[in-house]
Amino acid sequence: MLSSLDSFPYTGATTIVDALEANLPIVTLTGETLREDLSAGMLRACELNHCIVRSIDAYLERARLLANHPELLLVTLLAV
Incomplete structure (x- = not known):
């Protein structure tokens, strides 16, 4: 199973x-900054706060x- 790391x-x-x-x-x-928080904002909108550090x-x-x-990973995928 795979996961992804954001830049x-x-x-x-x-x-x-x-x-x-x-x-x-x-x-x-x-x-x-906005550029540093863009992905986190998208994940918050999807209620995936556990993916943000x-x-x-x-x-x-x-x-x-x-x-x-x-x-x-399966637990995280089920949350998506």
């Missing part, structure tokens, strides 16, 4: 849309967690 600091709207259309869980790192350490930890525990 940073320039988050990608297309990245989010493509991942959601493919039913892939995605992790994004939010920031303070606020620090680089949390971003890496969430990515490792999803990579090492594929069963969590």
Whole structure:
């Protein structure tokens, strides 16, 4: 099973849309500027707040967690 990691600091709207259309869980790192918060805003609109992290350490930890525990991917996919 796959997951998607959003780019940073320039988050990608297309990245989010493509991942959601493919039913892939995605992790994004939010920031303070519009470009850094675009993906997080889209995920908030979809009520996917659990896919948004606020620090680089949390971003890496969430990515490792999803990579090492594929069963969590299913939970995230069911939320989408």
